[in-house]
Amino acid sequence: MAASTKELSEQTIAVVKSTAPVLEQNGELLTRHFYQRMFRENPEVKAFFNPAHQAGGTQQRALAGAICAFAANVDNLEVLGAAVEGIAQKHAGLRILPEHYPIVGSNLLASIREVLGEAATPEIIDAWAEAYGFLADILIGREREIYHTQEASPHGWSGFKPFRVTDKVRESSVITSFYLKPVDGGKVPPHKPGQYLTVRVPEQAAGTTMRNYSISSAPRGDCLRISVKKEPQGTVSGYLHALDPGAEIEVGPPCGDFFLDPTEHHERPLVLLSAGVGITPMLAILEVALEAHPERKVILIHGALNGKTHAFGSWVSGLARTHQNLTVHFRYSEPDAEDIRSGICHSRGFIDAELIESLVPAKDCDYYFCGPKPFMGGIYRHLLEWGIPASQVHFEFFGPREALSTAS
Ligand SMILES: Cc1cc2nc3c(=O)[nH]c(=O)nc-3n(C[C@H](O)[C@H](O)[C@H](O)COP(=O)(O)OP(=O)(O)OC[C@H]3O[C@@H](n4cnc5c(N)ncnc54)[C@H](O)[C@@H]3O)c2cc1C
Numbered sequence: 304m305a306a307s308t309k310e311l312s313e314q315t316i317a318v319v320k321s322t323a324p325v326l327e328q329n330g331e332l333l334t335r336h337f338y339q340r341m342f343r344e345n346p347e348v349k350a351f352f353n354p355a356h357q358a359g360g361t362q363q364r365a366l367a368g369a370i371c372a373f374a375a376n377v378d379n380l381e382v383l384g385a386a387v388e389g390i391a392q393k394h395a396g397l398r399i400l401p402e403h404y405p406i407v408g409s410n411l412l413a414s415i416r417e418v419l420g421e422a423a424t425p426e427i428i429d430a431w432a433e434a435y436g437f438l439a440d441i442l443i444g445r446e447r448e449i450y451h452t453q454e455a456s457p458h459g460w461s462g463f464k465p466f467r468v469t470d471k472v473r474e475s476s477v478i479t480s481f482y483l484k485p486v487d488g489g490k491v492p493p494h495k496p497g498q499y500l501t502v503r504v505p506e507q508a509a510g511t512t513m514r515n516y517s518i519s520s521a522p523r524g525d526c527l528r529i530s531v532k533k534e535p536q537g538t539v540s541g542y543l544h545a546l547d548p549g550a551e552i553e554v555g556p557p558c559g560d561f562f563l564d565p566t567e568h569h570e571r572p573l574v575l576l577s578a579g580v581g582i583t584p585m586l587a588i589l590e591v592a593l594e595a596h597p598e599r600k601v602i603l604i605h606g607a608l609n610g611k612t613h614a615f616g617s618w619v620s621g622l623a624r625t626h627q628n629l630t631v632h633f634r635y636s637e638p639d640a641e642d643i644r645s646g647i648c649h650s651r652g653f654i655d656a657e658l659i660e661s662l663v664p665a666k667d668c669d670y671y672f673c674g675p676k677p678f679m680g681g682i683y684r685h686l687l688e689w690g691i692p693a694s695q696v697h698f699e700f701f702g703p704r705e706a707l708s709t710a711s
């Protein structure tokens with residue numbers, strides 16, 4: 304975790320720890336109240352937030368979870384290091400700045416006061432104000448570093464930059480790829496395979512709205528590719544799918560803490576597990592892994608509904624034909640007759656522990672996974688049961704992070 308300039312007082316630690324259970328009990332109520340309050344009092348920050356994440360309660364759960372984890376570990380903040388990195392990366396993608404922190408802080412404290420009522424004594428509010436400031440400093444510090452790195456990297460930028468859609472390729476009945484090049488004609492910085500971009504597009508109610516999209520190709524120098532599933536009534540996916548080549552969109556620099564570091568742990572096999580559009584970060588990881596370590600065993604297991612919705616099937620199959628070290632398995636939940644006849648569907652059903660066990664040479668592998676929440680929850684449970692150390696388990700959520708124990 305990034306170092307903070309100040310220390311929390313013992314008094315504050317004691318009060319925060321003692322109020323943690325009350326906040327945990329009221330966590331979602333509190334964060335729901337908080338968002339409503341903040342959007343009413345400070346509508347200027349509304350455009351940062353995804354309304355679908357609010358409506359589904361996932362963002363409330365993510366923030367409540369972060370606050371509770373912070374309160375429970377306030378005397379041992381080292382354990383929060385990974386969580387802080389994920390939040391800072393998410394904030395940096397959206398270009399959250401230090402001046403936004405007092406807005407969140409004042410609304411959060413007011414909500415604690417309003418939700419807890421008389422139980423929120425001045426002593427408790429003061430302690431939480433200090434604790435919030437402490438956590439805010441840690442996040443602001445890490446976000447400052449990320450912005451600095453983005454600007455300093457070759458061809459890097461910070462904030463949003465105009466990009467042109469130079470090509471649009473249909474990958475399946477629901478997924479389309481967009482090739483993006485800077486409008487200024489410059490190059491793009493090398494991203495870490497697995498990272499995402501933030502796309503900002505016009506939106507009626509809030510003026511603009513932003514979404515993350517994983518970069519679905521290895522670093523190429525001159526262009527970035529995203530592959531987007533068209534969601535029913537989806538604001539940004541619908542907007543992107545309607546664009547023609549030549550259109551401009553605003554793009555933030557690559558961010559995210561889910562990536563493959565090709566210099567690490569390459570002695571162990573690499574297992575990539577995805578379902579649906581969750582294949583996108585795996586494509587970049589796969590390309591880089593095969594290039595960096597031709598001898599490393601790589602197993603990619605992907606689940607799709609059927610051949611029509613399955614994107615990148617023939618590209619991945621082509622890689623398997625030219626790379627002896629790559630094993631690929633496609634499992635469809637509802638294959639049609641053509642999927643079976645052509646052999647693209649290797650098995651029928653959902654990805655489960657039995658399938659993974661049958662394909663990995665031994666369980667001691669590095670695992671990367673991404674897909675719908677029930678899929679992720681199931682995989683996570685299997686890996687826990689197999690005793691795979693946390694350092695070998697990596698996953699990406701296509702929405703606010705949630706506890707995977709509840710996702711299944
Ligand atoms: C790190 C990360 C990487 C990602 N990578 C990819 C990727 O590579 N490819 C990809 O396709 N997606 C990816 N996503 C998901 C992506 O960011 C978007 O969430 C997705 O495209 C849907 O956005 P949208 O604007 O089209 O839909 P939204 O408008 O956000 O709506 C999503 C769904 O919620 C419903 N909805 C919207 N508003 C409400 C409301 N108020 N009440 C109830 N329901 C509502 C909509 O009908 C729709 O079905 C990624 C997400 C993250 C966090």
Ligand code: HEM
Pocket residue numbers: 348351352353354356357362365366369370389390393394397399403404405407435438439442702703704705
């Ligand atoms: C100490 C202060 C803060 C904490 C603990 C915190 C915590 C979090 C957490 C846990 C997430 C979810 C991360 C993920 O799912 O990957 C998140 C996302 C987010 N945060 Fe913060 N945050 C803080 C401050 C702020 C501030 C100051 C802003 C600015 C307005 C902000 C805006 C956002 C936005 C826009 C998202 C994404 C929401 C979405 O997907 O709709 N946060 N934050």
